[in-house]
Amino acid sequence: MEFKTHISVRNLSVFYGKEPALRNISVNIPDKKITAIIGPSGCGKTTLLKSFNRLIDSIDGVKVSGEVLVDGENIFDPKAEVTHIRKKMGLLSQKPYPLPMSVYDNIAYGPRIHGIKDKKTLNSTVEYHLRESGLWEELKDKLHTPASKLSLGQQQRLCLARGLAVEPEIILGDEPTSALDPRSSQRIERKFLELRDKYTIVIVTHILRQAKRLADYVIFLYLGKLIEHGSAKDIFENPKEEMTKEYIKGVIS
Amino acid sequence: MYKIRFLKDRLAGKIMLLLTVFSAFIIFLMAFGLYQKARPILAIKPFTELLFSSSWHPLRGEFGFFPFIMGTLWITGVAVAAAIPLCILTAIYLSEYAHTKIREWTKPVIDLLAGIPSVVYGMWGVLVIVPVIKNHIAPSLGVFSTGYCVPPGGIVLAIMIFPVIIHVSSEVLRSVPHEIREASWALGATKWQTVKHVVLRKASPGVIAAVVLGISRAFGETMAVLMVAGNVARVPKSILDPAYPLPALIANNYGEMLSVPLYDSALLLASLVLLIVVLFFNIISRGILIKIEQRIQ
Amino acid sequence: MNRKKIEESVFKGLMALSTFTILPSLILILISIVKKGLPAMNLAMITQVPKGGYYLGREGGILNAILGSLCLAGGATLLAVLTSLPVVLYMNVYARKGSRLVNFTRFSLDVLWGVPSIVYGAFGFTLMLFFGLRASLLGGIIAVSLLILPIMSRAMDEVVRMVPEELLEASYALGATRFETAFKIITKQALPGILTAVLIAFGRGIGDAASVIFTAGFTDSIPYSLFKPVATLPLAIFFQLGTPIPEVRERAYASALILTIIILTISLASRILIKRFTRHIIK
Numbered sequence: 001m002e003f004k005t006h007i008s009v010r011n012l013s014v015f016y017g018k019e020p021a022l023r024n025i026s027v028n029i030p031d032k033k034i035t036a037i038i039g040p041s042g043c044g045k046t047t048l049l050k051s052f053n054r055l056i057d058s059i060d061g062v063k064v065s066g067e068v069l070v071d072g073e074n075i076f077d078p079k080a081e082v083t084h085i086r087k088k089m090g091l092l093s094q095k096p097y098p099l100p101m102s103v104y105d106n107i108a109y110g111p112r113i114h115g116i117k118d119k120k121t122l123n124s125t126v127e128y129h130l131r132e133s134g135l136w137e138e139l140k141d142k143l144h145t146p147a148s149k150l151s152l153g154q155q156q157r158l159c160l161a162r163g164l165a166v167e168p169e170i171i172l173g174d175e176p177t178s179a180l181d182p183r184s185s186q187r188i189e190r191k192f193l194e195l196r197d198k199y200t201i202v203i204v205t206h207i208l209r210q211a212k213r214l215a216d217y218v219i220f221l222y223l224g225k226l227i228e229h230g231s232a233k234d235i236f237e238n239p240k241e242e243m244t245k246e247y248i249k250g251v252i253s
Numbered sequence: 254m255y256k257i258r259f260l261k262d263r264l265a266g267k268i269m270l271l272l273t274v275f276s277a278f279i280i281f282l283m284a285f286g287l288y289q290k291a292r293p294i295l296a297i298k299p300f301t302e303l304l305f306s307s308s309w310h311p312l313r314g315e316f317g318f319f320p321f322i323m324g325t326l327w328i329t330g331v332a333v334a335a336a337i338p339l340c341i342l343t344a345i346y347l348s349e350y351a352h353t354k355i356r357e358w359t360k361p362v363i364d365l366l367a368g369i370p371s372v373v374y375g376m377w378g379v380l381v382i383v384p385v386i387k388n389h390i391a392p393s394l395g396v397f398s399t400g401y402c403v404p405p406g407g408i409v410l411a412i413m414i415f416p417v418i419i420h421v422s423s424e425v426l427r428s429v430p431h432e433i434r435e436a437s438w439a440l441g442a443t444k445w446q447t448v449k450h451v452v453l454r455k456a457s458p459g460v461i462a463a464v465v466l467g468i469s470r471a472f473g474e475t476m477a478v479l480m481v482a483g484n485v486a487r488v489p490k491s492i493l494d495p496a497y498p499l500p501a502l503i504a505n506n507y508g509e510m511l512s513v514p515l516y517d518s519a520l521l522l523a524s525l526v527l528l529i530v531v532l533f534f535n536i537i538s539r540g541i542l543i544k545i546e547q548r549i550q
Numbered sequence: 551m552n553r554k555k556i557e558e559s560v561f562k563g564l565m566a567l568s569t570f571t572i573l574p575s576l577i578l579i580l581i582s583i584v585k586k587g588l589p590a591m592n593l594a595m596i597t598q599v600p601k602g603g604y605y606l607g608r609e610g611g612i613l614n615a616i617l618g619s620l621c622l623a624g625g626a627t628l629l630a631v632l633t634s635l636p637v638v639l640y641m642n643v644y645a646r647k648g649s650r651l652v653n654f655t656r657f658s659l660d661v662l663w664g665v666p667s668i669v670y671g672a673f674g675f676t677l678m679l680f681f682g683l684r685a686s687l688l689g690g691i692i693a694v695s696l697l698i699l700p701i702m703s704r705a706m707d708e709v710v711r712m713v714p715e716e717l718l719e720a721s722y723a724l725g726a727t728r729f730e731t732a733f734k735i736i737t738k739q740a741l742p743g744i745l746t747a748v749l750i751a752f753g754r755g756i757g758d759a760a761s762v763i764f765t766a767g768f769t770d771s772i773p774y775s776l777f778k779p780v781a782t783l784p785l786a787i788f789f790q791l792g793t794p795i796p797e798v799r800e801r802a803y804a805s806a807l808i809l810t811i812i813i814l815t816i817s818l819a820s821r822i823l824i825k826r827f828t829r830h831i832i833k
Contacts, residue, residue, distance in 0.1 A: 055435055060353055087441035097432045100455045109450070110440040159436070166440050262727035269640035276637050276703065277655040279696065280662055283669070286676045339568045346565035359569065361821070366576050368813050370757030371667075372784045373806050376791060377579050380586065412575055419572075445558040466664065473666020475760040476788065500668045500760070507675075507764045524672035528665060535661045 001217070001231035003030035006170065006200045007052060012066035014047055016059060021047040023224045024066070029217070034192060034201045036215035036232075038208065040247070044224040045204040049172050052202065053089040054082055070170075087114060090163030090199075094175040096155035098147035099162075103130075103139055106147045106158060110166035125165055133161040134187065153184025160191065171195065173203035177210065189214060208248065212236055220244050284528060291522035294515050303522070309486045311509075316519040318526075323488045324496035328478055329471045331407025331492075336414050337464055344422035344460075349448055367416035375480030378409040383481055391493060399483070402495045406482035410471050418467040425459025425545070426452065462541035469534035473527060475500035499523055580810070587807025590800035596808070600770050600801065604781070604790060607770075608797040612805050615786035617772045619809075622687060622780055623756035626694035630702045630751055633695075635744070638706040639732040643718070656707065662700040668760035670697040675764040687773055687780040690766030694755045702751035709743030710736060746820040753816040757809060759784035783809040 007029035014022040022044045029035050037045045050056045051068060054075060067074045075085045087110075099106050107126045116122060126143070130136040135157050139150075147158055156176065163171065173192070177185035192201055192214055205211050211218060211232070218235040220227045220243075228235065228244045239245045294303070294316065306317025347356050387400030429452050437447040453460070483495020484505060503520050510517040594611050601610035641652045674693030683689050713736055721731040737744065759782070767779025768789060783805045790802035 053439055055438060058435070058438070083441045083443055086439055089439065091436070091439035093432060093436065095432070097430070097436045099433065099436065099451055109437070109442075113440070113442045113446050113450070162436075162440070172439075258727050258730070262729040265636075265729045266640070266644050269636040269644060272633055273637045273640050273645075273651065273655055276633065276699065277651065277658045279699070280658055280665075283665075283673045283696075286673055286680075287669075290676050290679075339571065342561075342565045342568040343572060346569045350562065350565065351569070355569075359573065362573055362576050365814070365817055366572070368753055368757075368817050369579065370759070370784055370809060370813065372757070372759045372787045373583060373810055374579070376787055376802070376806050377582050379791065380582055381578075412579075415572060443554065443558055445561055446554070469664050473664070473668065475666060475668045476784070480788070480791070500666060503668050503672060504760055504763055521672055521676065524669050528669045531665055531669075532661060535664045539657065539660055 001030075001234070003028075003033065003217075005029065006031035006070070007202075008067075008069040009048075010067045010069065012048075012051065012068060013064070014044075014051060014056060015063040017061040021224055022051070025221075025226045027219055027226055027229050029200065029202060031200050032197065033216035034196055034203065034214050035217040035219060036211040037202065037204045037219045037221060038206070038211050038247070039221040039227075041206065043221045045206075045221055046174055047224075048219075048221065049174055049202060049204050052170070052172055053086045053091060055086075055091070057082070087166050088168050089170045089172055090160075090166065090168040092156070092160055092163060092171065092173045092176040095179045096152060096159045098150070098155050098158055101147060102144045103147050103150070103158060104143040106162050107165045110162060114166065129161040129165045132164060133157040133191065135161060153180055153187070156180055156184065156188060157191075160188070168199070170200045170202065173201070173205075175204055175206065178205075178207070208250070220247065222247070280532070284525065287521050287525040287528065291518055291525050294518040294522055297515070303519075307488055311513050311516045311519070314515060316515070318499070318523065320486050320488045321497050321499045321502050321523070324482070325472060325498040325500075327403050327489050327496050328406040328410060328482060328498050329468065331403055332410035332414060332471050333464070333468055335407060335411040336418060336467060339411075340415055340418040340463075340467070341422060341460060344419050344426060344463075345448060345453075347419075348423050348426040349444065349452065363416045363419055366412065367420075371413070371474060371476035372480070374409050374413055375477035378405045378477060378481040382408055386493075394493070396493055398493050399495075401481055401483035402493050403482065403489055404492065406478045406496060406498070409477045409481060410474055413474055413477060414467040414470050417470050418463045421463035421466060421542075422456075422460050425456045425463065425542075428459070428545070429455045458541050459545050462538040462545075465534050465538040465541075469531050469538065472534070473500055473531050475504050479504055499527055503527075583803075583806050583810050586803040587810075590804040591807065595801070595804045599772060600798075604768070604770050604786070604801070605793060605798060606795065608795065612781075612783070612786055612801050612808070614770055614772050614781040615783045615805055616808060618687075618766075618769075618781040619756050619783040621773045622690045622694060622762065622766060622782055623752055625687070625691040626698060626755050627702075627748060627752045629691060629695035630699050630755075631748055633699060634702040634706055634747075635737075638703055638710050639736065641707065642710045642713075643728050643732040643736065659700045659703050663704060665700075666760070667697050667758045670694075671761040671764045674761065678765060684777070685765060685767030685779045686775075686777045687766065688776040689764075690762045690780060690782070691776075693761045693765040694758065697758060697761050698751040698755045701754055702747050705747030705750055706740075706744055709740045709747060712743070713739050742823045742826050746823045749816050749820045749823070753813050753820075756782075757784060757813055759788055763788075783812075 005028040009025050009027050012022055012025045013020065025048065037048060039045050047056060051064065056062055064076060068076060070088065099109055104126055107129055108122045111122060111125055127136060130139060135154065138154065147155065150158060177188050180188065189210065195201065215232040218232050219229040220235065222243055228239065228241045235244065236248060239248055298316065303316055303318055305319050307319045308315045308317040309320060347359060382405040383400035386402065386404060387398055391398035433451055433455065434447055437451045478498055479501035482498065482501065484497045484501055485495040486497050489496045503523050506520060510520055596611055596616060597613055598611040599614040600607045602608065641655060645652045670693050674689060674696065677692060678689045717735065717739065718731055721735050762782050762785060766782060768785050769779045769781050773780045786805040787802045790798045793799055
């Protein structure tokens with residue numbers, strides 16, 4: 001599959017203390033496509049995802065070797081500015097974590113900390129992103145209610161809007177629908193498909209069907225090692241590795 | 254054979270129930286007991302006069318508590334003003350920034366600080382702080398002072414309430430879910446921005462509860478303050494004036510209590526007031542903390 | 551952009567400064583105590599009572615206070631254990647889940663936890679007047695046991711609550727009564743934690759002055775009767791510090807040193823016990 005690379009992972013290894021979480025991973029993430037990272041629980045999928053926006057920095061005793069290049073620049077370079085890197089990425093976690101503020105403030109938080117103070121700009125940003133996430137009609141009269149009062153599905157869409165409000169280039173999803181009911185899950189999945197044209201999307205999922213529905217590109221991890229990667233068609237219809245075959249058949253889980 | 258075990262179980266159960274009920278009602282017993290002893294003076298003098306009169310002459314039957322209330326407020330005020338910023342900054346540092354090693358080492362230090370008895374703090378204050386004020390600070394301000402005044406009381410008290418405030422604040426900060434911090438970091442916020450806008454917002458009720466607990470401790474602290482604050486029954490007019498907080502008053506006069514009419518009643522009334530004020534603060538603080546715990550679950 | 555950076559560094563600096571101010575203050579205090587107390591220590595100090603009166607006498611030591619404190623704190627701790635342990639076991643084993651009495655008792659004890667010791671002293675005093683007691687060892691024991699009861703109960707409660715439900719169920723399944731489960735199984739399982747609670751309470755009780763100032767009195771002699779006044783280390787410091795006579799002051803310093811040593815030892819011991827306790831917990 002021919003593609004332009006947005007994120008390039010080169011020999012990335014991550015250790016939590018003495019425990020290896022990722023072993024020597026090298027893979028390229030295609031630009032403006034949906035990439036799914038699949039594999040059984042605890043195999044390093046979330047670690048890989050979180051190394052893209054350097055959230056793993058916050059873990060005590062973590063050691064990272066190797067490089068992750070975004071637009072050609074290594075984000076693990078000691079001189080790299082972490083907040084700048086993170087601004088390029090939006091993260092959607094498994095459970096929605098709205099900030100302890102109103103709906104409006106949740107979305108305005110990102111732009112505000114990056115320096116935007118003008119009320120008009122903020123208002124239009126909030127409206128725009130709420131519309132993009134399909135929440136504007138539901139929430140336009142409730143902009144100042146605390147975000148914690150929304151339903152789980154609404155909260156997750158709010159978190160998506162919040163992430164988009166900082167104008168990232170890449171969206172990272174860590175099992176973004178596993179805590180939601182089927183209907184809300186559907187909405188989020190549809191959203192990802194719509195966003196694909198504008199953003200590079202990487203999602204971690206343990207729901208194979210979801211990967212089949214959404215992914216253009218698939219990465220399969222097992223016990224921290226990269227087993228196989230390729231276009232979705234190749235992986236799901238013609239897996240080359242034994243382990244991939246078994247996982248797809250649902251044997252390892 | 255079985256019957257004996259069963260009887261033992263029932264009997265023990267009844268005794269234990271009794272003891273439990275007793276424990277639950279100690280607080281009421283105490284309030285009641287003190288009130289009974291305080292009644293005589295309440296019967297004679299109106300409560301407002303006792304609270305607001307500045308005239309304290311027990312031999313003449315005058316029992317105005319105002320100087321002592323003010324003394325308590327001055328010293329507690331100084332202590333809390335000094336302790337709050339230091340404690341909150343320290344709690345934030347320990348929970349958000351510090352390495353695990355530093356956290357591990359400061360916890361025992363804080364616990365040790367908490368265990369040192371009041372009198373020992375008082376002794377330290379007398380030996381170290383009072384001379385500094387008398388010999389260095391007061392003269393540089395052009396004032397004479399014996400060194401026994403509000404600041405040593407405030408300083409000693411501040412150190413004594415550090416452990417409470419820091420401990421509870423740290424717990425509260427730690428209970429803020431890590432994912433919220435991650436969500437903020439993921440948006441590109443710095444650590445300090447995250448602390449300022451997100452963590453503190455979530456933790457503020459708990460931190461307030463911690464401060465309220467600290468204030469409540471400060472009100473009741475007796476010995477250390479007694480030893481350094483000067484104990485002059487006048488309302489302090491400036492920061493270098495001596496003060497006579499309420500607990501110190503009670504402790505100092507246990508000897509004369511029974512020989513002067515109504516003196517014991519007045520002092521026990523003071524104890525009762527102290528009990529009620531402290532209870533009030535404690536209940537508020539506990540209430541906040543319980544609410545937080547419930548919300549987490 | 552730069553303002554953000556400056557704000558961040560300023561606050562980081564302030565925070566580190568605060569934290570590292572607290573550490574030295576402990577060391578400062580300990581240094582003063584040792585500096586004054588060590589020179590005052592000699593064999594006579596700990597084996598003799600003050601000769602010629604504690605306030606004026608130039609000779610003798612603080613044996614009166616050492617033994618007095620140990621007896622008083624020991625007696626108070628005993629009384630507190632005899633109340634706390636049954637209460638905590640009742641709340642966790644006998645009572646029904648979510649019982650109103652239990653919640654109320656926990657709340658009540660929690661709130662008592664912060665009550666100033668002078669109030670306990672004052673209340674103890676009213677009790678003594680009521681029963682016709684005079685300042686004595688018994689009076690002190692009662693006041694201090696009330697003081698340390700909430701502290702001990704809460705510490706014990708936290709420890710007993712950690713005993714897993716399954717262990718209790720296993721005991722009942724074998725046909726044990728509640729009494730047997732409580733006193734044979736839980737106490738064994740939670741023993742280090744219970745001991746820690748007792749130690750903590752003892753440490754608090756022995757160092758407190760305000761609760762004994764009314765109730766225990768002071769004396770030159772070592773404790774020999776429940777109904778006579780008794781000397782305590784905290785009061786030994788308090789009464790003997792402000793004297794013009796240097797030998798008497800020495801006694802105060804020595805008392806402070808001994809008291810601090812006792813408390814530091816207890817702190818260390820309870821820390822070790824807690825480590826042993828948590829090693830066995832499987833969760």
